[in-house]
Amino acid sequence: MSQQPPHATFAEGKIGQYLLNRLDEAAQYSQPGAGVTRLFCSTEHRQVLPLIEQWMTRAGLTPELDAAGNLVGRCPKALSGEPTLIMGSHQDSVVEGGKYDGMLGIAVPLVALETLRHAGVTLPYGVEVVAFGDEEGVRFPTTLVGSRALAGTTESQQLEARDKQGISLREALRSFGVEPDGIPALARDPANTLGFVEVHIEQGPRLEQRDHAVGIVTSLTGIERHQVTVSGKAGHAGTTPMPGRHDALVGASDMVLAVDRVLQATEGLVGVVGQLDVHPNAVNVIPASVTFTIELRSPQSETRQQGHETIRAALHEVAERRGLTLSMDNTYRADGAHCAEWIMRGLEQACATLEQPTERMFSGAGHDGLAMQDVTDIGMLFVRCKEGLSHHPDEHISADDGEVAVRVMMEFLQQLDPSRCR
Template sequence: MPQHTPHAPFAEGQIGHDLLTRLDEAARYSQPGPGVTRLFCSPEHRQVLPLIEQWMELAGLTPELDAAGSLVGRCPNAQAGKPTLTLGSHQDSVVEGGKYDGMLGIAVPLIALEALRREGITLPYGVEVVAFGDEEGVRFPTTLVGSRALAGTTDPQQLKARDKQGISLKEALRSFGVEPDGIPALARDPANTLGFVEVHIEQGPRLEQHDHAVGVVTSLTGIERHQVTVSGKAGHAGTTPMPGRHDALVGASEMVLAVDRVLQTTEGLVGVVGQLDVHPNAVNVIPASVTFTVELRSPQSETRQRGHETIQAALDEVAERRELTLSMDNTYRADGAHCAEWIMHGLEQACATVEQPTDRMFSGAGHDGLAMQDVTDIGMLFVRCKEGLSHHPDESISAEDGEAAVRVIMAFLQQLDAFRCR
């Protein structure tokens, strides 16, 4: 990182104000409608990149769009091959999501690095900040494309996944202006990677309940996703007798309720049927087929497996009884991840340095750390969000909490070598 100080240090309270201003600006790059809708390799994704590039340059980093669609900013030490700490999060959103989920974890480390640069502080190791292209898995039936690329665990089958328009992930990346054949070369060297740290809104109420601005994450939940296809037989809604119909939607409706029953009665397991598509989706035609998703979450792989098997048996029973055909295909699976003790301790010490009380807490959401754990130690800092609300247009944090998170990361970066030597 450059030795000079190009600008005066941030004034008291300016960091939090500038952080929210940046996140407001990033939220403008969205499809029309409530909240933020910015999907992977979309026009909105392309449009937000110059803004993030500006943030990276202010932090003393050189930005580059990689073959997986992630924007990576690297400091001179990282470019020179020194051991490097990776920070960052995702720029993509769910449909009609909030402005802080993901983007906060890009803006916080960049402002932290900019603040250190303004103070003339040079870090002795490399730093890279990554704006991952895809974490939400909304456009394609796969996810963690960018972080799996850095971890060196990309499955070539991922690139064959298609969106609802029939565009493959490989085609989307090429249209976006990158060459996906270069993804294998993105894998980071574990011996040269110091760790991965992500800042994220909590997506839950615990910090608010404890009146804490930040929290240290202990582990991330495991996730698996399935695509279920129910096939029946189309027919005229007015002339086909009710007895003997093979209505795929009626069968799928019963299956959705069966999924909910399993989730309600299996301890330690949560999930959702989040998408449902009906064909031919006409007002006077008996539905011929229905496709829906089943997502299961638990930190214990055994719990997810048991839930999956119970759900599969329940769906098979409905299909057999209603004379429908059924397929249930796994589209994504990631085991839970434990955060490294040295990173948790380091974040706690950084919180103490800036006089921020904190707790250790579990994440019920999945993050890019699920992929990054395969290449390096991971850690995560949660930031309080109003009413624990996330994946919603009303997602909200305060400038004071945002500044607290930035100052924690600044302290963590300056004390990193001491934490790692423990």
């Protein structure tokens, strides 16, 4: 692990590289292969925790692993129950993702707090930085497990979700060393929570096109996910006549194209068929069943609902025409979230103090704020990423932009008046 940094680390022009070095170190805790693969309650998740604990300790926070698999760092004021601002992001990644998605939002506030601590600055309110265990929803067919726990909106059926090995989320948490029965007690008190602020790479090209280091997020997209199962009839690939076959994969392929047609024709709606599993998945057997996922995104719930209904009708038409059976189950839904005006203004003022140009912009991605909006005001600072690339091994930010993000957060924290929140 990194040694205690020298004082020169906190000089202007040095903090950005310090931040990137941290992110490089965290990226080592990954499954073998390209990019970063670090799933919820995995060995890699367990291995990265001591590193983040070290970051938290240097920032003057006391780390604790909670019942939902979140690593939470609190300052003395937060531990004593004073009004608290929550910051943070997620430690988990997609498969073969990048080193900045999620982890940047953990590292930036901790470097900001460490730098303020080095300068002798004491904030007049509590701060809490959370490394959420799960946001991507890759291992289990559920997501925002950690932030829903803090918001007090975890549902019991979430804990029964199972990964591809048949392990339930409840079992995985217990194997990880925490007790999921304690999740309800994690809910934060809205009256004592000042807000939730997250730093994240933009995951799009707008900041790069504007030549801006950072941007102020106005709202987060709404998301829904569905699992579709198409059932047909298996048979010998060489002896079953082509006419009259009930090939689940051929039908599912038709359905995937139908989903794409709806998405292409519906303004304000985007989506993807991201996973597809074939059974029995043998070279000489007609596929008996196919399971695939559909994800729909739009800031407008009415648009998502319309798209969902149109897609459902199209899939049933394919199933009927091809003699297949179909089930379509909703596995996740989160409405869009609007960022609080006072947080947006505070981030804008911090940018202005640093003479950093910025503008307000919408996020087409979902984030932990979708859950945290149920307990407190939310806000988000975007950081420019090269070519707008994300969920990819080549995602990248510069040291200069990383330093801007840290210094914006430092200004925001110092200018925040807890009596004027909301």
